[in-house]
Amino acid sequence: MNILAIESSCDETAAAVVKDGRTVLSNCVASQIEMHTIYGGVVPEIASRKHVEAITGLADQAIAQAGLSQDDLDAVAVTYAPGLIGAVLVGVNFAKGAAMALDLPLIPVHHVRGHIAANYLTHPDLEPPFVCLCVSGGTTAIVDVRSYTEMEVLGSTRDDAAGECFDKVARVLGIGYPGGAPMDRLSDGGDDGKYELPRAHVAGHELDMSFSGLKTASLNLIHNTQQKGEELDLPAFAASFGRAVSESLVPRIMAAARMRGYGKVAVAGGVAANRRIRADLQEACRRSGDKLFLPELKYCGDNAAMIGCQGFYEYQAGHLAGRDLNAYATRDISLG
Numbered sequence: 001m002n003i004l005a006i007e008s009s010c011d012e013t014a015a016a017v018v019k020d021g022r023t024v025l026s027n028c029v030a031s032q033i034e035m036h037t038i039y040g041g042v043v044p045e046i047a048s049r050k051h052v053e054a055i056t057g058l059a060d061q062a063i064a065q066a067g068l069s070q071d072d073l074d075a076v077a078v079t080y081a082p083g084l085i086g087a088v089l090v091g092v093n094f095a096k097g098a099a100m101a102l103d104l105p106l107i108p109v110h111h112v113r114g115h116i117a118a119n120y121l122t123h124p125d126l127e128p129p130f131v132c133l134c135v136s137g138g139t140t141a142i143v144d145v146r147s148y149t150e151m152e153v154l155g156s157t158r159d160d161a162a163g164e165c166f167d168k169v170a171r172v173l174g175i176g177y178p179g180g181a182p183m184d185r186l187s188d189g190g191d192d193g194k195y196e197l198p199r200a201h202v203a204g205h206e207l208d209m210s211f212s213g214l215k216t217a218s219l220n221l222i223h224n225t226q227q228k229g230e231e232l233d234l235p236a237f238a239a240s241f242g243r244a245v246s247e248s249l250v251p252r253i254m255a256a257a258r259m260r261g262y263g264k265v266a267v268a269g270g271v272a273a274n275r276r277i278r279a280d281l282q283e284a285c286r287r288s289g290d291k292l293f294l295p296e297l298k299y300c301g302d303n304a305a306m307i308g309c310q311g312f313y314e315y316q317a318g319h320l321a322g323r324d325l326n327a328y329a330t331r332d333i334s335l336g
């Protein structure tokens, strides 16, 4: 089954063709990062307009690179939630048009379910159930993946997402947008114990997280250092910050792993590329005996191959959309 998959929930326009869920025939991504860098963050209206410009050509490119024609497609899958609403709408409308014109089924895919599915592309042997740490620019959640299409959020951030926190702090340091990867690189060789930064706990909800305190404490530390005319030890700061984020995430996904007892832990989303988090997860799983699944770096950030993969399993579960499919800025992952 060849699925044309479309993703446009934030600042990447993406189209892919995926065969039978796990074989990626093509994976095309047009990033808008350069455009948004001028503003230090994603400007929603610009993102929507850039999606409109890119999406048709990108879908054609994905079909051509797969070595197929439109007649070889069996379904169209699309991210319909969550994301910047104007951006998601572009993908949804395009996918609806394509499905109608080609008389194909239309499969709605939750973006975070797609991130989780990136693990299936990297690990052909991975099957649910497992627990997954989902960490991106918009989401930070611990998910019980009971089956390919049945999921429960066990814990989530009460405020900022981890990626958003990386991005805001990097912006104040002036090291680029999006800030996660530059912060990661900057931390090389830095002393991760030099700066004391908070790790939040939500009383009574041990798997919930909070990153706004870490963000505020980091921004205050940067400004106070500047005001005193002192120099911030950048590698040490980036290492201390990365450690604080990792120590907020890793113990909680490991607690979820203990609670569920599946013996399998996965991680998903853009922040899953972070080297400190990957290393800490490796060490934690080595100690606990859980098997760890890390997505390949090319599938950590937004892409359409992961949407085609998850779309295959949604299709098998009979989750199809009608011509009235709408887009949603927010939506619980358990609802599909």
Ligand code: KG4
Residues within 6 Å of the ligand: 010, 135, 136, 137, 138, 139, 162, 163, 164, 166, 167, 178, 179, 180, 181, 184, 269, 270, 271, 272, 273, 274, 275, 300, 301, 302
């Ligand atoms: O999954 P993604 O591409 O988009 C969303 O669905 O949100 O995630 C983007 C986020 C950004 O916040 C970016 O700074 C962060 O992932 N990110 C990282 C790293 N690479 C990307 N954060 C920490 N360390 C990294 N190496």
